[in-house]
Amino acid sequence: MPFPMKLFALLIIVMAHTASAEQIFVSNEKDNTVTVLDGQSLMIVKTVKVGQRPRGVLTTPDGKSVYILASDSDRIDVLDVASLAIIGKLPSGPDPERFAVTPDGKTLYIANENDNKVSAVDIAAGKIVAEIPVGIEPEGMGMSPDGKTVVDTTETTGMAHFIDTATNKLVANVLVDSRPRVASWTPDGAQVWVSAEVGGTVSVIDAATRKILTKIKFDVPGLTSGKAQPVDIEFTKDGKTAFVALGPANRIAVIDAKSYEVEKYILVGQRVWNMGFSLDGKHLYTANGVSNDMTVIDVDDLKPTKSVPVGRSPWGVAVAP
Numbered sequence: 250m251p252f253p254m255k256l257f258a259l260l261i262i263v264m265a266h267t268a269s270a271e272q273i274f275v276s277n278e279k280d281n282t283v284t285v286l287d288g289q290s291l292m293i294v295k296t297v298k299v300g301q302r303p304r305g306v307l308t309t310p311d312g313k314s315v316y317i318l319a320s321d322s323d324r325i326d327v328l329d330v331a332s333l334a335i336i337g338k339l340p341s342g343p344d345p346e347r348f349a350v351t352p353d354g355k356t357l358y359i360a361n362e363n364d365n366k367v368s369a370v371d372i373a374a375g376k377i378v379a380e381i382p383v384g385i386e387p388e389g390m391g392m393s394p395d396g397k398t399v400v401d402t403t404e405t406t407g408m409a410h411f412i413d414t415a416t417n418k419l420v421a422n423v424l425v426d427s428r429p430r431v432a433s434w435t436p437d438g439a440q441v442w443v444s445a446e447v448g449g450t451v452s453v454i455d456a457a458t459r460k461i462l463t464k465i466k467f468d469v470p471g472l473t474s475g476k477a478q479p480v481d482i483e484f485t486k487d488g489k490t491a492f493v494a495l496g497p498a499n500r501i502a503v504i505d506a507k508s509y510e511v512e513k514y515i516l517v518g519q520r521v522w523n524m525g526f527s528l529d530g531k532h533l534y535t536a537n538g539v540s541n542d543m544t545v546i547d548v549d550d551l552k553p554t555k556s557v558p559v560g561r562s563p564w565g566v567a568v569a570p
């Protein structure tokens with residue numbers, strides 16, 4: 250019995266949808282572009298021109314848009330996931346680098362490095378509604394899972410600043426090690442992990458007491474201690490494992506998030522900056538700023554599986570349906 254043509258056509262459509270069910274977005278600082286890759290084939294789908302020096306990149310909670318911080322253009326470009334076109338712009342304040350969005354998708358918090366402030370942007374209104382003074386050279390932005398607190402890190406001050414999102418007021422400061430880069434919350438909201446690039450540590454902060462519980466150090470075999478410069482921190486969905494990008498060490502540290510022990514170092518591309526998980530959590534994508542590529546890591550096997558060329562000086566990674 251011949252296979253019905255209508256069913257065959259439907260099967261082709263379903264297969265095509267499955268193959269493109271996930272897209273990866275990598276910001277390229279020196280090209281002023283975002284590389285879009287198909288999550289199934291890892292082939293480049295499109296290269297999108299954006300503002301100058303794109304760094305921070307994140308997917309909206311509804312998965313329909315990707316925000317790109319164009320740092321030297323002092324703006325946020327809004328990329329539509331369906332059409333892969335820039336459909337709008339939002340204000341960012343001067344020299345934005347990293348940002349975070351509230352879980353309801355209504356407000357963005359942006360680190361403005363030159364102004365020593367954090368800007369809060371009402372997305373629907375398209376305007377800055379609050380400017381929160383923090384330490385010198387604000388860098389990292391980490392949003393709590395419940396959206397009630399955002400943590401900013403300041404490179405020169407060496408602190409993690411806790412901000413109440415209901416009042417947009419600074420409520421606590423925690424001294425960490427030198428040049429803190431990223432603040433990342435555990436999925437249960439109990440802890441904030443802060444990477445210190447020059448200090449070479451990750452400080453684990455109790456979110457309730459704002460006290461440092463421990464500091465994680467890195468000892469990469471064959472490398473001097475100064476080479477391990479932690480930057481981005483990403484947790485698996487179950488909160489059991491943390492992955493820390495170690496910059497010029499060209500490694501990702503795999504950490505047991507309960508014992509705080511480093512279990513493994515994974516070799517990736519040169520000068521690894523930031524990372525992003527696939528939607529199913531089975532793969533981790535890393536932006537390697539010097540080798541101009543993205544490494545794909547199998548999360549179960551803890552091994553790199555592929556290196557994919559992208560643009561020049563890749564910085565951030567976001568994933569969308």
